[in-house]
Amino acid sequence: MAAGTAQQVIPMFRLLRYFSIASLISMVLAAIALNLFNQLFEKQQLLRFGEHRNILLTKAFSQSIWPQYQNIAKTGKMLDAGALRSHPEIARLNRSVWEIMRGSPTVGVNIFLLNGRTLFSTDPAQIGSNSSNDPGFLSARRGLPSSQIVTNDKSGTFGGKLAGRDVLASYIPIRGSEDDPIEAVMKIYTDVTELQKNETLEEHLLILSVVAVLAVLYGVLFFIARHADRIIRKQYEQQRHVEQSLRHVTTHDALTNLPNRLLLLDRIKQSLPSAERHNNLLAVATIALDNFQNINNSLGHQVGDKVLKIVAQRLSQCLREGDTIARVGGDEFVASLPDIHSNVNLFQIAKKMLSIISVPIESEGRELHLTASIGIALYPEHGSDAETLMRKADMAMHSAKRLGRNRHQMFVEHMDEQVQQQVQLEDELWRALKNNEFVLYYQPVIDLNSGTIIGAEALLRWPNEHGDWISPSEFIPLTEQCGLIVPLSEWVFSEACTQLQMWQEREPGLNDLTMSVNLSSRHFETAGLSTMIASVVEQAGIDPNRLYIEITESMLAGNNESVLANFSGLKRVGIKFSLDDFGTGYSSLGYLRNFPIDLLKIDRTFVQDLPDNADNAAIVTTIIALANSVNLAVVAKGVETGAQAAFLQEQGCHYAQGFLFGRPVPPDEFLSLVLAQRGKNPSESPFQLIPTP
Numbered sequence: 128m129a130a131g132t133a134q135q136v137i138p139m140f141r142l143l144r145y146f147s148i149a150s151l152i153s154m155v156l157a158a159i160a161l162n163l164f165n166q167l168f169e170k171q172q173l174l175r176f177g178e179h180r181n182i183l184l185t186k187a188f189s190q191s192i193w194p195q196y197q198n199i200a201k202t203g204k205m206l207d208a209g210a211l212r213s214h215p216e217i218a219r220l221n222r223s224v225w226e227i228m229r230g231s232p233t234v235g236v237n238i239f240l241l242n243g244r245t246l247f248s249t250d251p252a253q254i255g256s257n258s259s260n261d262p263g264f265l266s267a268r269r270g271l272p273s274s275q276i277v278t279n280d281k282s283g284t285f286g287g288k289l290a291g292r293d294v295l296a297s298y299i300p301i302r303g304s305e306d307d308p309i310e311a312v313m314k315i316y317t318d319v320t321e322l323q324k325n326e327t328l329e330e331h332l333l334i335l336s337v338v339a340v341l342a343v344l345y346g347v348l349f350f351i352a353r354h355a356d357r358i359i360r361k362q363y364e365q366q367r368h369v370e371q372s373l374r375h376v377t378t379h380d381a382l383t384n385l386p387n388r389l390l391l392l393d394r395i396k397q398s399l400p401s402a403e404r405h406n407n408l409l410a411v412a413t414i415a416l417d418n419f420q421n422i423n424n425s426l427g428h429q430v431g432d433k434v435l436k437i438v439a440q441r442l443s444q445c446l447r448e449g450d451t452i453a454r455v456g457g458d459e460f461v462a463s464l465p466d467i468h469s470n471v472n473l474f475q476i477a478k479k480m481l482s483i484i485s486v487p488i489e490s491e492g493r494e495l496h497l498t499a500s501i502g503i504a505l506y507p508e509h510g511s512d513a514e515t516l517m518r519k520a521d522m523a524m525h526s527a528k529r530l531g532r533n534r535h536q537m538f539v540e541h542m543d544e545q546v547q548q549q550v551q552l553e554d555e556l557w558r559a560l561k562n563n564e565f566v567l568y569y570q571p572v573i574d575l576n577s578g579t580i581i582g583a584e585a586l587l588r589w590p591n592e593h594g595d596w597i598s599p600s601e602f603i604p605l606t607e608q609c610g611l612i613v614p615l616s617e618w619v620f621s622e623a624c625t626q627l628q629m630w631q632e633r634e635p636g637l638n639d640l641t642m643s644v645n646l647s648s649r650h651f652e653t654a655g656l657s658t659m660i661a662s663v664v665e666q667a668g669i670d671p672n673r674l675y676i677e678i679t680e681s682m683l684a685g686n687n688e689s690v691l692a693n694f695s696g697l698k699r700v701g702i703k704f705s706l707d708d709f710g711t712g713y714s715s716l717g718y719l720r721n722f723p724i725d726l727l728k729i730d731r732t733f734v735q736d737l738p739d740n741a742d743n744a745a746i747v748t749t750i751i752a753l754a755n756s757v758n759l760a761v762v763a764k765g766v767e768t769g770a771q772a773a774f775l776q777e778q779g780c781h782y783a784q785g786f787l788f789g790r791p792v793p794p795d796e797f798l799s800l801v802l803a804q805r806g807k808n809p810s811e812s813p814f815q816l817i818p819t820p
């Protein structure tokens with residue numbers, strides 16, 4: 128398996144097998160070698176022993192018997208074979224020889240004259256025959272005794288008497304003493320069959336005992352080798368186990384046990400050639416949970432982990448054979464889907480994934496509702512390598528998020544640029560915060576009855592490098608996505624509160640001014656928000672009652688625990704809440720029981736056509752009446768004309784903001800505006816538009 132995930136397994140060294148084979152071969156070779164050596168050695172031994180005995184025999188014969196036959200030795204060469212056989216001297220010699228041979232293993236004797244003629248033989252048939260070319264005879268005639276063993280004699284020597292026997296034949300010169308000349312050559316046949324048999328038996332016994340010793344040695348070594356083999360096996364198993372665990376750890380996600388990015392890339396790489404061969408599509412889908420951070424923030428990391436495991440299990444259920452689902456980080460999963468035959472097929476899988484994720488998850492007695500955004504890239508249309516496909520699926524997923532989440536989105540070419548622009552903008556935003564490039568403008572909020580500025584709404588502004596203002600609606604969603612919203616919000620609160628304090632320091636009479644600050648929904652769901660704002664207020668040294676946090680209706684829906692905690696925490700320290708854009712959402716005051724709001728802000732869309740637009744007039748009238756019935760103050764936004772202001776005041780609206788009273792301005796201008804207004808006679812106030820009755 129890859130990035131080296133398909134690793135080679137090193138085979139185990141099979142000690143016992145090699146030991147057994149090598150030992151067996153060694154034993155057989157040792158037995159053969161021993162046998163050969165022994166045979167050679169014993170034959171030599173037998174030859175030496177037999178020859179020595181025959182030399183002694185010949186010596187005795189030469190000295191005691193042979194001198195009696197000098198006569199026939201001389202005349203014998205003139206006689207033919209028949210005459211020799213019937214010669215009385217030969218008959219006497221025959222008896223003498225048989226006399227000597229009795230009781231000994233000698234089974235035959237020949238006596239050759241120096242010309243090679245057989246003068247005498249215990250086998251009469253051989254008398255008179257010629258052995259002048261016999262190598263044994265020739266050697267003996269030169270004075271060198273010579274012997275040879277004929278095993279299992281087939282020649283039928285001595286008329287067949289020695290057939291099948293082992294015979295030692297020695298040629299020995301006959302002479303009176305050592306220094307005398309050679310007179311004849313004696314050939315002595317000795318039957319060594321029994322001797323040979325005994326030797327062979329001894330030889331077998333020796334081999335057997337050597338083999339037995341080797342077998343015992345083998346047995347001892349076998350036990351040692353078996354023990355060593357077991358240790359090797361155990362170590363090998365342990366090593367394999369460690370390797371397998373290591374391979375698993377490096378290729379799988381620890382939390383969900385799904386393959387990780389490394390293994391996924393490998394699987395995609397493996398599937399691509401097959402997709403190319405069979406002309407199939409291969410899809411890579413990035414599945415990212417929506418707003419998963421809320422779960423971590425409101426219920427804790429442990430619940431978040433549990434949710435991730437459940438999602439991993441569910442996604443695995445959507446897979447077909449050959450598919451892979453991997454967790455590649457945080458709340459992001461990537462599926463490799465080879466063998467896709469059509470887009471319809473693919474969208475069915477994506478829908479199945481979305482629907483299985485949306486099944487509520489039970490956790491500690493509550494139901495969690497999850498959604499996800501899926502981005503899909505296809506081989507070969509969007510890329511031909513795993514990395515490109517994964518990158519494009521990721522872009523498509525981000526696009527699905529931008530389009531509202533809980534959907535699947537196929538990659539389309541221009542996404543590349545969009546995402547790059549977004550990444551660049553994210554970088555710029557982070558840099559802007561670091562370099563203090565953001566600024567706050569302040570828009571006056573007017574008391575419609577007195578016409579005085581009672582407070583300011585802090586509005587975030589960001590000038591780009593050309594000096595143009597970039598609208599918060601353009602960059603706030605991005606700051607929420609990239610996590611910048613939290614530090615940015617912190618900065619906004621700190622800046623606005625400090626500013627309020629600075630105005631008051633410069634003009635102590637302004638200690639009744641209020642400050643409204645907008646809060647992002649994402650930030651409202653962040654644990655610890657209330658502590659952060661409380662400490663900012665404390666550090667700035669302002670009265671918490673003068674700070675209004677602007678939230679929207681949708682932020683209160685959903686019973687989010689962090690929201691509840693933040694809301695009550697902020698209320699406890701005395702900070703107030705205004706409900707922004709009222710009328711555009713649920714328009715229900717029912718949930719105000721859980722969230723006691725201090726101020727209601729009517730959205731500009733209802734104000735813009737007042738008083739002529741009857742529908743808007745009816746809505747605004749109803750909202751004001753509703754608010755008054757529960758003793759809620761009301762601010763109308765987007766007031767641009769005197770007629771709008773007059774209508775609102777008539778309906779009982781308390782406060783207003785809009786271009787009629789002042790655009791958002793830098794802090795110094797705002798201060799001048801307030802001071803200018805407060806310095807005037809109320810009747811001259813530009814905001815005292817409606818004459819007091």
Ligand SMILES: Nc1nc2c(ncn2[C@@H]2O[C@H](COP(=O)(O)OP(=O)(O)OP(=O)(O)O)[C@@H](O)[C@H]2O)c(=O)[nH]1
Nearest residue numbers: 415416417418419420421423428431432457458608
């Ligand atoms: N419980 C848990 N949370 C994790 C883990 N890894 C990352 N996270 C969190 O997962 C969250 C992923 O956040 P994002 O995907 O950026 O944001 P989101 O809230 O899901 O919002 P969108 O994806 O934009 O819809 C972050 O808050 C991470 O801290 C983990 O192993 N366990």
Ligand SMILES: [Mg+2]
Nearest residue numbers: 416417419458
């Ligand atoms: Mg997410």
